[in-house]
Amino acid sequence: MSNWLDEIKWDSDGLVPAIAQDYQTGRILMMAWMNREALNLTIKENRAIYYSRSRQQLWRKGESSGHVQTLHEARLDCDADVIVLQVEQIGGIACHTGRESCFYRVHNGDADQGEWKSVDPVLKDPKDIY
Amino acid sequence: MSNWLDEIKWDSDGLVPAIAQDYQTGRILMMAWMNREALNLTIKENRAIYYSRSRQQLWRKGESSGHVQTLHEARLDCDADVIVLQVEQIGGIACHTGRESCFYRVHNGDADQGEWKSVDPVLKDPKDIY
Numbered sequence: 001m002s003n004w005l006d007e008i009k010w011d012s013d014g015l016v017p018a019i020a021q022d023y024q025t026g027r028i029l030m031m032a033w034m035n036r037e038a039l040n041l042t043i044k045e046n047r048a049i050y051y052s053r054s055r056q057q058l059w060r061k062g063e064s065s066g067h068v069q070t071l072h073e074a075r076l077d078c079d080a081d082v083i084v085l086q087v088e089q090i091g092g093i094a095c096h097t098g099r100e101s102c103f104y105r106v107h108n109g110d111a112d113q114g115e116w117k118s119v120d121p122v123l124k125d126p127k128d129i130y
Numbered sequence: 131m132s133n134w135l136d137e138i139k140w141d142s143d144g145l146v147p148a149i150a151q152d153y154q155t156g157r158i159l160m161m162a163w164m165n166r167e168a169l170n171l172t173i174k175e176n177r178a179i180y181y182s183r184s185r186q187q188l189w190r191k192g193e194s195s196g197h198v199q200t201l202h203e204a205r206l207d208c209d210a211d212v213i214v215l216q217v218e219q220i221g222g223i224a225c226h227t228g229r230e231s232c233f234y235r236v237h238n239g240d241a242d243q244g245e246w247k248s249v250d251p252v253l254k255d256p257k258d259i260y
Contacts, residue, residue: 004237004244017147019158026156028149031212044241074239076246077232078225082161084233095208102207103214107134109204111174114134116206 005036009081013053016081020048020094023072023086029094030102032059034083039074046071048085065129067091091124098124135166139211143183146211150178150224153202153216159224160232162189164213176201178215195259197221221254228254 008016014036020029032050034042038058041049048069052059062068069087076083095102104120138146144166150159162180164172168188171179178199182189192198199217206213225232234250 004246007246017161019149019161021156021158026151028151028158028214030207031147031149040241043237043239043244046239074237075233076235076237077161078227078229078234079232082232084158097208099208102209102212103205104208105206107173107204107206109173109176111170114173116134116137 005040007080008036008039008076008083009079010036011081015051015053016083018042018048018050018083018085020069020085020087020089022089024088027101028103029069029087029089029100032061039083042071042085043074048087062090065091065093065096067093067129069094093123093129096126096129098122098126098129135170137210138166138169138206138213139209140166141211145181145183146213148172148178148180148213148215150199150215150217150219152219154218157231158233159199159217159219159230162191169213172201172215173204178217192220195221195223195226197223197259199224223253223259226256226259228252228256228259 015033018034019031035051038049038051048061050059068090073086099120104118105116106119108115145163148164149161165181168179168181178191180189198220203216229250235246236249238245
């Protein structure tokens with residue numbers, strides 16, 4: 001039997017990058033990693049479940065923070081090695097810093113005098129999240 | 131002198147993932163990889179320049195296809211190991227299959243009887259692109 005999980009080109013660690021995007025605004029919230037079990041559970045439970053490379057275990061997004069990502073749609077790219085998740089971000093906060101998105105630093109566009117500047121507000125103190 | 135490139139947490143191969151997003155529609159177009167030189171040139175030349183892991187060389191997106199990605203904004207995530215590029219996709223086609231986005235396959239949402247289904251149109255025959 002063909003299996004949709006077998007179509008994925010897992011990397012040498014058995015992982016693929018997964019990009020979470022707000023399904024309404026299109027804002028890119030974060031990128032994390034998934035192994036086979038994480039992707040299977042994400043579809044089964046209809047919420048984002050990643051694989052934490054640092055903790056080397058499944059990471060049920062929102063388990064301690066409550067900031068669950070409800071799945072609306074999962075997409076696969078042409079090379080079958082990257083996933084995009086369209087999600088509803090419960091609580092409006094994806095980042096552990098208390099911001100909506102992990103991508104809160106913008107480059108000033110100058111290669112010689114380059115700078116990454118934080119431009120997005122902290123919506124909730126991380127102390128109050130975890 | 132501090133350098134914005136030194137803030138990036140390059141992986142063991144000296145790379146980071148870079149996600150290209152249409153700056154107007156928010157559509158996620160593709161994900162590719164960058165090394166230090168690629169990211170520096172992307173900022174300097176104001177267009178997406180990746181590092182091709184298969185060809186092991188810089189990949190000036192659009193060089194043969196004309197489908198250049200003009201840079202509007204570059205963002206860095208909280209862990210400093212993923213880049214988001216807000217781009218204008220020249221020609222409206224990012225994917226080598228002739229589609230707007232590489233993420234043209236949608237999962238049917240069924241973990242047991244899962245399936246990835248192509249849902250986006252081919253806008254141009256790849257034979258006419260390359």
